[in-house]
Amino acid sequence: MTDPAIMDGLRRQQAALANFGTFAFHEPELGKILTEAARVCAECLHVPFAKICRYRDEQKDLLVVAGCGWKAGVVGNVISKADESSTQGRAFVTGKPVILEDIAKNASFVLPPFYAEHKIVSTADVLIKGKTGPWGVLEVDSAERREFSEHDVVFLTGFANVVAEAVATTERTAAMQSAIESMKHLIVEKDALLGERAARELKVHELQMELIHVSRLNAMGQMTAAIAHELNQPLAAIANYVGVAKISLEANHMDNGAILRLKDLVAKVQRQTLRAGSIIKNLKDVVEKRESIRLEVNVEDVIRDSLAMVLYDATDSNITMKFEFDxxxxxxxxxxVQIQQILINLIRNSVEAMHDSKERTLTLTTVAGEAGFANVMVRDTGAGLSPEVLQRLFQPFNTTKANGMGLGLMVCQTLAEANGGRIWHVEDKIKGTCFCLSLPLAETQAEELHPAAE
Ligand SMILES: Nc1ncnc2c1ncn2[C@@H]1O[C@H](COP(=O)(O)OP(=O)(O)OP(=O)(O)O)[C@@H](O)[C@H]1O
Ligand SMILES: [Mg+2]
Structure with a gap:
């Protein structure tokens, strides 16, 4: 039967091991876990000293990282080679426990001076395993000659295994912590980048709006003749009606018929004044810098208003107009205003392209496009697009004209997309050029916003 004193010792060792396991589980700091491990080991084996050495791969040595009982200067400083020249080195290299009852009798080890300073006689070393290889060594030392029993060695080895588990856990936690830290860092960086990007996108949007405005003003500048003519028409009519009215009034025969004619003239003057007013309003809208306002409109009206601004007298430029309106x-x-800007540029381009052509026909077509879209086509019988222009179509500063900015088509594309539509060059064999602009139908948009109840 086993000696009750030994049994009691074993039970105490097992309880200490379990307590240490709980402590290590809750303690986040590896230094504290190792110091406690050394203290509990020394206490359970009734020795005054214990230490834990950690292997340092770069230096290929074992550094005392924790301990108990030692004079100051041992923990954190003392190192020994990770080879068989020391007891801990041999336990580390071979993986087997190294037990010395009398250190002085073993001349094969070169021991650091602190062994002598602490008058160490007996020592026992066991390996602490790591996840990827040996991690270090757990050692207990006695200043009195002491035999380490088989039970002691089993206890020490078990203890070293619990230490190894604690080391692995804290390393894993540290790795996780550092991953969390880098992730936090990345999130902060990402937020900063997104902020910068949003600011840049806003700037690009502002610049784009500016460009569109400049291009519109430039187009207006080149259309002053057409605009003056457009405005002149109602003004001339007003002058005419007022002249007739004046003659009637001067005639002094204000019978009922004359009064009716006068009333009719006044109504005509009123209509022409309103027309002049609406031309000026349209002009003001075009010139003003503004954000987009989308409303339901008749596409034919937009085409006619745009045409009026570019081509006040088609016969003057010898152009035959063809309208194919659905x-x-x-x-x-x-x-x-934005769609007018597109059409004005397309029509101007066509008129300019037909300058030297014999046949000058400008065809404006409206037709149902893909589901939910109306298509507007501007077709001319001009020179056609040159291969160089085609290669960079819709890109800025793509011009063959001496006074052109080469912004027109790029602005057309930007505005078409901003309105939920598209613009493209229709490639066919017919002489001349054709562009097609698709615009979203109001009905479809309303349905999308307020789907009909089923
Ligand atoms: N209908 C067309 N027929 C032939 N060439 C065309 C036609 N439309 C455009 N182009 C070509 O495409 C080029 C680019 O047109 P875009 O409208 O972008 O610029 P632009 O007319 O040169 O200058 P602006 O910025 O004043 O409009 C023109 O210079 C011209 O060479
Ligand atoms: Mg142009």
Missing amino acids: AVLPKVLIDK
Whole structure:
């Protein structure tokens, strides 16, 4: 039967091991875990000294990282080679426990001076395993000659295994902590980058709006003749009606018929004044810098208003106008000024392209496009697009004109997309050029916003 004193000792060792396990589980600091491990080991084996050495891969040595009982200067400083020249080195290299009952009798070890300083006689070393290889060594030392029993060695080895587990856990936690830290860092960086990007996008949007405005003003500058003519028409009519009215009034025969004629003239003057007013309003809208406003409009009206600004007298430029309007096309949901800007540029381009052509026909077509879209086509019988222009179509500063900015088509594309539509060059074999602009129908948009109840 086993000696009750030994049994009692074993039970105490097991309880100490379990307590230490709980402590290590809750303690986040590895230094504290190792110091406690050394203290509990020394206490359970009734020795005054214990230490834990950690292997340092770069230096290929074992550094005392924790301990108990030692004079100051041992923990954190003392190192020994990770080879068989020391007891801890041999336990580390071989993985087997190294037990010395009398250190003085073993001349094969070169021991650091602190062994002598602490009058160490007996020592026992066991390996602390790591996840990827040996991690270090756990050693207990006695200043009195002491035999380490088989039970002691089993206890020490078990203890070293619990230490190894604690080391692995804290290393894992540290790795996780550092991953969390880098992730936090990345999130902060990402937020900063997103902020910068949003600011840049805003700047790009502002610049784009500026460019569109400049291009519009430039187009207006080149259209002053057409605009003056457009405005002159109602003004001339007003002058004419007022002249007739004046003659009637001067005649002094104000019978009922004369009064009726006068009333009719006044109504005509009123209509022409309103027309002049609406031309000026349209002009003001075009010139003003503004954000987009999308409303339901008749696409035909937009085309006619745009045409009036470019081509006040088609016969003057010897251009034959052809209108192919789909009479039942529903309204479109667009920013009228922006779509006018597109059409004005397309029509101007066509007129300019037909300058040297014999046949000069400008065809404006409206037709149902893909589901939910109306298509507007501007076709001319001009020179056609040159291969160089085609290669960079819709890109800025792509011009063959001496006074052109080469911004027109780029602005057309930006505005078409801003209105939920698209613009493209229609490639066919017919001489001349054709561009097609698709615009969203108002009905479809309304349905998307307020789907009909089923
Ligand atoms: N209908 C067309 N027929 C032939 N070439 C065309 C036609 N439309 C455009 N182009 C070519 O495409 C080029 C680019 O047109 P875009 O409208 O972008 O610029 P631009 O007319 O040169 O200058 P602006 O910025 O004043 O409009 C023109 O210079 C011209 O060479
Ligand atoms: Mg142009």
